[in-house]
Amino acid sequence: MTEIVHLVGCGPGGPDWVPPRAREIVRKADVIFGPSDLQDLFPEAPGARMDLPARPENAAPLVLAALGRRLGCAVLVRGDCGLHSLAKGLQSRLPAGACRRIAGVSSVQVACAAFGLDWQGARILSAHGRPLQELGPDDRQVPLVVVLGGGERFHEILERTREALGPWRLHLASDVTLPTESLRTIAPGERIPSGLPSRTIALFERTGP
Numbered sequence: 001m002t003e004i005v006h007l008v009g010c011g012p013g014g015p016d017w018v019p020p021r022a023r024e025i026v027r028k029a030d031v032i033f034g035p036s037d038l039q040d041l042f043p044e045a046p047g048a049r050m051d052l053p054a055r056p057e058n059a060a061p062l063v064l065a066a067l068g069r070r071l072g073c074a075v076l077v078r079g080d081c082g083l084h085s086l087a088k089g090l091q092s093r094l095p096a097g098a099c100r101r102i103a104g105v106s107s108v109q110v111a112c113a114a115f116g117l118d119w120q121g122a123r124i125l126s127a128h129g130r131p132l133q134e135l136g137p138d139d140r141q142v143p144l145v146v147v148l149g150g151g152e153r154f155h156e157i158l159e160r161t162r163e164a165l166g167p168w169r170l171h172l173a174s175d176v177t178l179p180t181e182s183l184r185t186i187a188p189g190e191r192i193p194s195g196l197p198s199r200t201i202a203l204f205e206r207t208g209p
């Protein structure tokens with residue numbers, strides 16, 4: 001295999017959601033980087049396995065070292081590599097042209113489909129280890145505001161987003177495609193549950209004009 005780093009979108013976690021193209025690429029890789037739950041999606045792949053630090057500045061040297069040894073690398077990322085993914089930070093730290101992205105099904109797509117919603121035109125925010133992102137006036141015009149979960153402030157961010165948006169419908173999708181999947185719609189006035197899994201997508205659906 002030539003020294004290419006494939007950034008592989010693995011889908012939301014369920015084995016049925018791994019694209020065949022991803023399976024083929026990972027099977028051919030000399031080194032497979034990624035968290036153990038994603039590694040477990042590829043039991044047939046013979047490559048050496050290694051977890052990666054979450055921060056791209058810490059992950060990039062490990063991938064660079066494998067590239068330097070002329071090893072073909074696959075980096076497994078959740079969902080699709082083009083949405084709040086390690087792929088972006090990693091790609092910018094590796095030599096130009098060294099990376100190739102393999103698209104996966106995003107957890108946002110699956111969550112929207114589960115509630116019968118379009119994601120076209122959605123504003124997508126992340127609560128993942130980042131400070132609270134404020135909603136601007138333009139965000140209230142969109143049909144859907146999506147908040148990716150994770151981080152200690154997720155619950156607070158959901159409360160504040162609901163306060164800012166008013167009477168939008170709130171849907172919560174946790175662990176989609178996994179045996180622990182939970183899908184629920186929170187009624188107006190109902191408390192937003194605390195202790196949501198980090199693998200949660202919140203969908204605020206605009207109900208008014």
Ligand SMILES: C[S@@+](CC[C@H](N)C(=O)[O-])C[C@H]1O[C@@H](n2cnc3c(N)ncnc32)[C@H](O)[C@@H]1O
Pocket residue numbers: 012013077078079080081082083084085086105106107108128147148149150173174175176177178198199200201
């Ligand atoms: C770093 S972001 C990566 C998003 C990913 N690139 C995608 O397209 O799905 C991680 C967040 O994705 C969401 N997520 C990933 N897998 C999920 C799942 N199976 N169920 C619900 N949310 C999930 C959660 O909000 C989680 O905190």
